[in-house]
Amino acid sequence: MRLNSIFKSALMSTLLVSSALQAKPAYVATTAIVEHPALDAVRDGIKQTLNDNGYSGDNLKFTYESAQGKPDIASQIARKMVGENPDIIVAIATPSAQAAVTATKTIPVVFSAVTDPLAAKLVPSLEKPGGNVTGLSDMANIKEHFSLIKEFVPSLKVIGVPYNPGEANSVSMLNSAKDVAKEMGIKIVEAAAPKSSDVMIAAKQLVGKADAIYCPIDNTIISAVESVIKVGIDAQVPVFAGDTSTVERGAIAAVGYNYFDLGKQTGDIVIRILKGEKPGSIDVKMAKGTDLYVNPKMAKRMGIEVPKSVLEKATKIIK
Structure with missing residues (x-):
């Protein structure tokens, strides 16, 4: 028992x-x-x-x-x-x-x-x-990004890229951008921003040197992207991005992941x-799936128009 x-x-x-x-x-x-x-x-x-x-x-x-x-x-x-x-x-x-x-x-x-x-x-x-x-x-399709920018700026010769040299992700993306740019006959001008507080300074360094500014998927740049957008408006230099959420914050367009x-x-x-x-x-x-976001209002504020071909294939148009 x-x-x-x-x-x-x-x-x-x-x-x-x-x-x-x-x-x-x-x-x-x-x-x-x-x-x-x-x-x-x-x-x-x-x-x-x-x-x-x-x-x-x-x-x-x-x-x-x-x-x-x-x-x-x-x-x-x-x-x-x-x-x-x-x-x-x-x-x-x-x-x-x-x-x-x-x-x-x-x-x-x-x-x-x-x-x-x-x-x-x-x-x-x-x-x-x-x-x-x-x-x-x-990992982004840089060639797709640059082809989109060229639709907006057919005479594109130089793309300015602000980036954080201390972030492996950013350095890798910049190197990929250089390879793609060379293949497409485009020149890359880079501007370093090690901290968020450096982002506006980096963006200003690109004025007069670049036909357009490309903000890659760089956490330092994206966290302070409003600074780049302000420079783009003031200097009439179009600003594009590597991620679609940045278009909602003021970049002109991006092909990227949701x-x-x-x-x-x-x-x-x-x-x-x-x-x-x-x-x-x-x-x-x-990552799978890509979207095309466009912000016509910001394009106008930076001195360009959104091509009809882009509007027709846009996943989302920011109003």
Whole structure:
């Protein structure tokens, strides 16, 4: 009888522990290098996918922290998150991803909105990268971007590119832009902006040197893009962008990803890991889908008109 009682007691304890484990919410700790509409949309898309897959309310602990554009703060956030031992760390944009990958070799890390994961040394390979890291790249089609600019400015000879030389993502994109420009017979003039406060100065350096300004998917530039747009209006130099959310903030046009959808694609990877897959066995994904956003009002303010051919194929016209 006593053995039977002990067995029942042990079974009950096991069931209680099992029930407690099942009730434990999934803990997804999310961080981004800076807050701006594109990166915020990635975060929101990730959370939407989690919710759509049953992770919400008491079933999910979802935290978010911004590094306010500062890599040293990104490192502090990453170390803090590692100390909290979440199920997954989601790092949005290259500097935050680098900080997370440096901070842990055991907790799964999923990166998003990273242009060149190899150049940033986040993974050794895009196919089954091994270790605890995988994610999604938003490598842009620079040739498509420059072809769009040329539709607006047929006489285009020189494109000005403000960028942050301290961000691997930005350097990689600038190098790609130079290769594409050479192929298209266009010259690139660059202007460095290591901090958000330098962005207006960099934009002004391009006045008189460039036929158009192209704002790449650079977190420093995008976080202060209103400064570039002001320079474009004042100097009558058209400003284009590498992401569509910047068109809503005043750039003339962009062919780019819908970053909410990109977040949802990232969320799919997060779900796979929460369900038991190892990050190192999941290929790094490339973002899918592109939109064309146009802002006719800003085009006029910068001294040009939107070609009819562009208006006809626009996904969204900002009014």
